[in-house]
Amino acid sequence: MNARQRVEEKKPSILVVDDLAFNLEVMEGLLFKEGYRVLTALGADSALGIIEKSPVDLAILDVMMPGMNGYELCKRLKNLSGRRFFPVILVTALNELEDKIRGLNAGADDFLTKPFHTIELTTKIRSLLRLRKMQSELDHSEDIIMTLAIAIEAKDVYTKGHSERVGTLSMEFGGYLGLSDDDRHLLFKAGVLHDIGKIGIDDYILHKSDDLTEKEMRLVKEHVIIGENICTPLQSAKNLRPVIRHHHERWDGAGFPDGLKAEDIPFFARIVAITDSFDAMVSIRPYRAPYSIQEAITMMENEQHTGQWDPTLIEHFVTMMTNQLGCDR
Ligand SMILES: [Fe+2]
Structure with missing residues (x-):
């Protein structure tokens, strides 16, 4: 791995899922400019394929997609990521309370309502990634104590x-x-x-x-x-x-x-x-x-x-x- 690849690897990775290629391109350009590594998926199946192969730090899912919608995909992605905190932002054209409740039930961590401002998106991403980092540090300290417990009696x-x-x-x-x-x-x-x-x-x-x-x-x-x-x-x-x-x-x-x-x-x-x-x-x-x-x-x-x-x-x-x-x- 060369130095450039190493820098790329260190960037937080974001999976963007939408059924419209145009939306994906816009989001990709925007997040790339913000310094993130972006993976795009045209629909739920492609997203599931990506997440099985490469670990992702956060996902942004369009809710309205044919086949598996954003709510279902959110549940599947959370399950696939195991016990780690895996932040998901749902993007919706609607601003109905009912949709948000449905999203929360699916495990979504935040919402974006179209049309949204770039700063709104980047602020939400930053705060969720910060939370994710804290969670993984916590998991790490818990692992240390568990390992210690096993080592003591060994x-x-x-x-x-x-x-x-x-x-x-x-x-x-x-x-x-x-x-x-x-x-x-x-x-x-x-x-x-x-x-x-x-x-x-x-x-x-x-x-x-x-x-x-x-x-x-x-x-x-x-x-x-x-x-x-x-x-x-x-x-x-x-x-x-x-x-x-x-x-x-x-x-x-x-x-x-x-x-x-x-x-x-x-x-x-x-x-x-x-x-x-x-x-x-x-x-x-x-x-x-x-x-x-x-x-x-x-x-x-x-x-x-x-x-x-x-x-x-x-x-x-x-x-x-x-x-x-x-x-x-
Ligand atoms: Fe005891």
């Missing part, structure tokens, strides 16, 4: 892979319970991060094979508070913090750190309490050999009403795991 043979497994199992369990994709994604992240506070606990205590002293036990319990504090500056982890703080609460109120009882314990924390315990049971520990999956299921089933876990959730979890075991046989 050095320890007893906990290696535990958080990732808890994340995956929690997400799976969320799916079994019929939760939305967003909730399942949140459960995965919460599972990965639930024990991140152990970074602040002495390795000697974490790896001790003898019984812990009262003081050591108190220190271990601190990991839920430390974990919550680590994630506090991260706005995007706001919904994860209750899971990190409360994954050791017990249904009967005898858990820690707050002694919450039954449904006062956040729902996702009750889920992770189960998946965390299950993974701990089937993993090797300094003080015991692992249980088999069947043994762990039976133990959880027997303890359904002893007060540790949400009895309804345990019932579902046991059914899910038993079904899985049946399929694996």
